[in-house]
Amino acid sequence: xxxxxxxxxxxxxxxxxxxxxxLGHKLxxxxxxxxxxxxxxxxxxxxxxxxxxxxxNQILNKKATVRTDTNKALGIVTDKYKIxxxxxxxxxxxxxxxxxxxxxxxxxxxxxxERIWIMAKLPNDLIVAKNDTxxxxxxxxxxxxxxxxxxxxxxxxxxxxxxxxxxxxxDARNGISIRHxxxxxxxxxxxxxxxGIAVNYYQQFEQIAKQLADVKLNVEQVExxxxxxxxxxxxxKNSTRLKNQKDDLLALFERGQxxxxxxxxxxxxxxxxxxxxxxxxxxxxxNMGTNPTNKLKDIWFGVGAQFKDKAxxxxxxxxxxxx
Numbered sequence: 001x002x003x004x005x006x007x008x009x010x011x012x013x014x015x016x017x018x019x020x021x022x023l024g025h026k027l028x029x030x031x032x033x034x035x036x037x038x039x040x041x042x043x044x045x046x047x048x049x050x051x052x053x054x055x056x057n058q059i060l061n062k063k064a065t066v067r068t069d070t071n072k073a074l075g076i077v078t079d080k081y082k083i084x085x086x087x088x089x090x091x092x093x094x095x096x097x098x099x100x101x102x103x104x105x106x107x108x109x110x111x112x113x114e115r116i117w118i119m120a121k122l123p124n125d126l127i128v129a130k131n132d133t134x135x136x137x138x139x140x141x142x143x144x145x146x147x148x149x150x151x152x153x154x155x156x157x158x159x160x161x162x163x164x165x166x167x168x169x170x171d172a173r174n175g176i177s178i179r180h181x182x183x184x185x186x187x188x189x190x191x192x193x194x195x196g197i198a199v200n201y202y203q204q205f206e207q208i209a210k211q212l213a214d215v216k217l218n219v220e221q222v223e224x225x226x227x228x229x230x231x232x233x234x235x236x237k238n239s240t241r242l243k244n245q246k247d248d249l250l251a252l253f254e255r256g257q258x259x260x261x262x263x264x265x266x267x268x269x270x271x272x273x274x275x276x277x278x279x280x281x282x283x284x285x286x287n288m289g290t291n292p293t294n295k296l297k298d299i300w301f302g303v304g305a306q307f308k309d310k311a312x313x314x315x316x317x318x319x320x321x322x323x
Contacts, residue, residue, distance in 0.1 A: 118141075131258075136154070
């Protein structure tokens, strides 16, 4: 069944070493837009179809988005909704990164194909400290069920531990949205704006990461930071589950991947990276064993993403850094 193929990672690919989400088929060479679409099996089409109730009466001003290869309805939208086909989304990425030169490192579909994502690496890594490098990625997501616009935002990845760092679909400063109106092929000006935002974003992020690495924290400050993230009230402090999570965060602060690098040890940077490592690699997600893409959805689009965003904003406040 098509939706099971999506959920089990069949409609995904990656280039090089297996990514942190461990899903998809390996490609030996970096993918072009065409190769990426074919490798991730995202070359299916979406079309709008009328919705009729029992008796044959049509529902006015509403359409169903339907996959033509499976005849699966993915969502209900207005009759003004414009489809952004997967191929067009990939080609838009070509325009942003450089036409014919975009290198896709991983891409795939979730659910029944109602959400797709594409990730490309940008050149010139960020150096936070000796042996602590952050790679720059652009992540594009699009939905075919009417729940979101086409979104492109920035996803730094800390190399030493493969943690995905600050990213928030709700943060307008961290990317752009393109509504499902008009023709995506004519969004060249938006593409140029993305490039400008990307350059500025990563310049700022590198400066912030270095500042965080320079701010050393004592035990009381670190515990207070994790308390503020986990405990909303006194009842939460009695939760065994939340107390265990705090212990996990404190352990990762001390012994997490890369957190023992002398130049960054016991800093606000490693306190934040303990959070990202916990969310990406240790936090349990419902039905993760039978449906591994649930973990990916949590990290990028769900509670895990929200938690990391909260952690990032609060560590900036703790370190006295203004954005």
